[in-house]
Amino acid sequence: MSDLLERLRGRGWRLTAQRRVVAEVLNGDHVHYTADEVHARAIERLPEISRATVYNTLGELVSLGEVIEVSTDGRAKRYDPNAHRAHQHLVCSRCGTIRDVHPSGNPLADLPAEERFGFAVSAVEVTYRGLCPECAATEPAGQPA
Amino acid sequence: MSDLLERLRGRGWRLTAQRRVVAEVLNGDHVHYTADEVHARAIERLPEISRATVYNTLGELVSLGEVIEVSTDGRAKRYDPNAHRAHQHLVCSRCGTIRDVHPSGNPLADLPAEERFGFAVSAVEVTYRGLCPECAATEPAGQPA
DNA sequence: TCTTGACTTGGATTATGTCTAATGTAGGAT
DNA sequence: ATCCTACATTAGACATAATCCAAGTCAAGA
Structure with missing residues (x-):
């Protein structure tokens, strides 16, 4: 995961506590959280993080190609950190x-x-x-x- | 299209003006309207039809296997009447x-x-x-x- | 025609996502 | 080490999609 953060910093991504926490929550295999699930888990580590920041950060990670957005049920979109192996x-x-x-x-x-x-x-x-x-x-x- | 309505009536579906209009709106090839698009088109034929009825009817048509629900963009679901040929x-x-x-x-x-x-x-x-x-x-x- | 249970309605409610103005801060410059 | 400032964060309002509900309406069988 620090690989990810290093890589993003190399691309000029400003590293904040909020962004670090979001990236950490997304760490793992078969992870497919909704934005609100990411927010709930982020709050456990950084209670003051806002929903808007979670949405912003997820959107940036998607733009940067580090996370994939999937909508398998027509309800909330889910975020899949497994972006570097086609699946x-x-x-x-x-x-x-x-x-x-x-x-x-x-x-x-x-x-x-x-x-x-x-x-x-x-x-x-x-x-x-x-x-x-x-x-x-x-x-x-x-x-x- | 009357085929569809006959089939549904045969299954005990109560035929109302609203349901007929929704079924008619969905007639055609490569039709993939959102619920609101169906509603807008239904209103042209039956001005007093409500959104709730359109949602209800679409949900029923999906349950009956006559319409397929697709969400290709993570936004509004779309309704595809081409349910009888796999595609x-x-x-x-x-x-x-x-x-x-x-x-x-x-x-x-x-x-x-x-x-x-x-x-x-x-x-x-x-x-x-x-x-x-x-x-x-x-x-x-x-x-x- | 009458009756009845299913259908429809409009408005409130929930769920998800976006936007904005005010405030805070990471990281380079000095 | 401190300062600057452009970028990030925040709370809450707003927007969109969908569902729920209680009251009124009506299709179709008796």
Whole structure:
């Protein structure tokens, strides 16, 4: 994580206590917090940090390419610090848990020219959906919540 | 479209003027309106229809499997009436235009067992992103808005 | 036609995200 | 070590998207 902070400082990013805390909260694997979840965790370390600063900092990290914004449920956007290895997402339809996954193949190649409508296609996002083991265990046959 | 209404009535759906209008607004190809866009168009035909009813009706159509909910931009959800042919979406990164596309291949098969974390994976959504021809023409080299 | 349970309404409420003016401060300059 | 100032932070207002609710309305079967 200090790698990240060093890298950002090298790019002229002004390092403040607030930004450091936000970066620290985002440290880890399979981390996909909403802005408010980041804020709640940041407050535990720096009680006076404001929501606006969390939103600002997350937006900057996204612009800098250090964090990826994902919206897997049409509700709050989530922030994924795993920006340096290409990956896709696997989401539990019931509890919303998200895992980073690495499918084989290249979906870009699966879109034929006649299906491109003249677009210059440059990126593709894939979201897998299903039941996680915990939810499958407690939900024998009903439909997802 | 009357096919749809007949089908729904057959399922015990009570047919009201409001529901008919919402269903009519959603008729067509490459239709991906937000709830407010549906409401605005519905008002042209039935001025007293309320937002709540539009939300309710869209939610019901989604539950019935007649309309698909898509959120391609982290903002308002969009409603796609093309629910009876599997397809994916191609989105312009600048203006937000959405096209329905039909890639070859099966992305589900691209997710190896060791990348499934024990999930029962049942569905996959793919979103292609790029510049549409109109935006490419007016945006020689800048970044997407 | 009558009845009834489902549907619709408008306004309040919640959730998420953005903006602004006032204040604070990191880090280079001296 | 201290000062400057451009950039960062703050609280709260504002904006947007969606949901909730109690009261009134109505489609469709009897």
